[in-house]
Structures are given as structure tokens and as C-alpha cells.
Amino acid sequence: MPATDRPATLARCVAAIGAAADPPEEVVVVDEAAARGPAAARNEGAARATGDLLVFVDADVVPHRDAFQRIRATFERDPGLTAVFGSYDDAPADPGVVSGFRNLLHHHVHHAGAGPAETFWAGLGAVRRDAFLAAGGFDADRYRFPAIEDVELGDRLAAGGARIELDPAVRGTHLKAWTLAGMVRTDFVARGIPWVELLLAGGRHSTALNLGWRHRASAAAALACLLGIAGRRPRRAAAAAIALVALNRGFYALLLRERGPAQALAGVGLHVVHHATAVAAVPVGVARHITRPR
Numbered sequence: 001m002p003a004t005d006r007p008a009t010l011a012r013c014v015a016a017i018g019a020a021a022d023p024p025e026e027v028v029v030v031d032e033a034a035a036r037g038p039a040a041a042r043n044e045g046a047a048r049a050t051g052d053l054l055v056f057v058d059a060d061v062v063p064h065r066d067a068f069q070r071i072r073a074t075f076e077r078d079p080g081l082t083a084v085f086g087s088y089d090d091a092p093a094d095p096g097v098v099s100g101f102r103n104l105l106h107h108h109v110h111h112a113g114a115g116p117a118e119t120f121w122a123g124l125g126a127v128r129r130d131a132f133l134a135a136g137g138f139d140a141d142r143y144r145f146p147a148i149e150d151v152e153l154g155d156r157l158a159a160g161g162a163r164i165e166l167d168p169a170v171r172g173t174h175l176k177a178w179t180l181a182g183m184v185r186t187d188f189v190a191r192g193i194p195w196v197e198l199l200l201a202g203g204r205h206s207t208a209l210n211l212g213w214r215h216r217a218s219a220a221a222a223l224a225c226l227l228g229i230a231g232r233r234p235r236r237a238a239a240a241a242i243a244l245v246a247l248n249r250g251f252y253a254l255l256l257r258e259r260g261p262a263q264a265l266a267g268v269g270l271h272v273v274h275h276a277t278a279v280a281a282v283p284v285g286v287a288r289h290i291t292r293p294r
């Protein structure tokens with residue numbers, strides 16, 4: 001567990017791990033700042049651990065009581081499996097509009113993408129220790145700040161023939177309180193740009209999770225909506241918004257069910273911002289890939 005404890009969530013998460021059914025044999029918490037980033041902190045924790053399975057948990061994720069039972073059962077059932085990761089639950093701790101949107105979006109995407117995966121998630125995910133060490137762990141030199149270091153690890157493992165499973169029944173409650181500025185910054189700097197660089201560096205065209213055709217079509221609809229608004233073409237903007245809702249009706253139904261009509265409506269606007277930020281990251285990611293020293 002890479003920890004900063006700002007805000008103070010670490011004690012609650014560690015307590016949940018200790019109270020879990022069939023808990024881990026050992027819990028290793030590494031100071032993220034002292035280790036110079038979450039990737040390095042996870043690598044240090046893995047080096048200290050002695051078990052055959054490494055389970056990574058973020059310091060703001062409270063694992064459900066049965067999470068570790070499910071992880072053990074998955075590996076016992078499938079000896080050839082390299083890694084498994086789960087999902088946020090549908091009851092995020094923070095009541096804010098942005099927090100509800102962001103956490104439920106993650107929940108929806110992971111549930112829709114259940115099954116074989118070509119990526120990894122370190123918020124609540126497990127990997128066989130020997131495979132992790134053979135792959136070199138997280139790329140701590142490239143990712144010195146929170147980014148897509150877990151996605152990159154999963155991509156590397158999958159490229160080497162590893163089998164990874166997304167099991168949304170392995171759940172945790174996310175404690176993070178999102179702000180709009182924080183969401184935009186994360187989508188642009190921590191996820192969008194490095195994800196574009198990763199795709200270009202690997203020369204692969206992934207359709208995993210939020211890179212699938214539905215998400216790409218949603219990004220196009222969000223961009224068309226903004227262009228319609230900017231160009232004072234309300235009909236085009238409305239048509240694009242309708243297309244966005246149609247493409248994501250399952251997600252908006254989840255927002256409506258869990259957060260009510262007001263937050264579901266706000267979720268459409270936040271979804272437009274989310275996709276538009278990802279689109280804006282593409283040219284920057286391409287430019288960084290081109291200019292990065294080989």
C-alpha cells in the first residue's frame with residue numbers, strides 16, 4: 001500500500017484489511033513521498049513482501065470484507081492466471097456531485113469490461129509475485145507521480161503472454177473526494193497524455209475498458225456537443241448530447257438510481273468535460289511521444 005495519508009484515510013483502510021475475511025498474511029505500508037512516488041512505493045512493498053501473491057491496495061480504498069477471499073479463490077481456481085483486479089463499489093463515500101460521477105463511472109466501466117483484460121489496476125488488484133518481479137515491477141523511473149503506472153504494467157504483462165482477469169466482484173469503497181479541477185487535471189495530465197504516449201510507444205490499438213468503441217464514440221459526441229455550443233448551433237449540440245446519452249444509457253441509469261435525477265443530469269455535463277479533456281490530451285501526448293528521447 002503506497003501511502004501519503006493526506007487526507008487521513010490510511011487508518012480506515014488498514015483496519016478494513018485487518019478485519020477482512022481470510023485477510024493477507026502481512027500488510028506492508030510504504031511512505032509514498034519517501035519512496036519518490038506510488039510506483040516506487042509499490043515496488044518497495046513488493047520487495048519486502050514474502051508471499052506468493054501480491055495484493056496492491058490504494059490508501060483511499062476500503063476493501064470489502066470478502067475481497068481477499070475472492071482473490072485467493074480466483075487464483076486457486078485458475079493456476080495459469082497471472083493477475084486479477086477488481087472495481088470500486090457503487091457507494092462512494094463522498095456525497096459530492098463530481099465524486100459520485102467519477103467513482104460510479106469507474107464502477108460502471110469495470111463492470112462492463114469484466115473478464116479477460118489487457119491492463120491492470122493497482123487500486124485493488126493482485127498479481128503473482130514471480131511474474132511481477134520477472135516483469136520488473138512498476139516503471140518507477142517513467143512514472144514518478146500518480147499516473148497510469150498500473151495500466152502500463154498490465155500492458156507489459158499482457159504483451160508477454162500473461163493472463164489477466166477483471167473481476168468486479170472484488171470490490172472496495174473509494175474514499176476520495178473529487179473536485180472538478182482535480183478531475184480535469186487527472187484526466188489530462190495523469191491519464192490522458194501518458195495513455196496516448198503508452199499506446200504510441202507500444203504500437204498497439206487497445207480497445208480495453210475506456211478505450212472501447214463506445215467510449216471513442218462518446219468522446220466524438222462530447223466534442224460535437226461542445227462545438228455546437230461554441231458555434232451557437234443548439235440543434236447540433238442537442239443532437240450530440242442525445243447521442244452521448246444513448247451511448248451511455250446504462251451509466252446514466254446507474255447515476256439516476258444511486259444519486260437521483262439532479263446528479264444524473266449533472267453527470268451528462270461532467271461526462272462531456274471528461275471526454276473533451278481526454279480528446280485535448282491527444283495532441284499533447286503525440287507531441288511528447290515524438291520529442292521524447294529514444
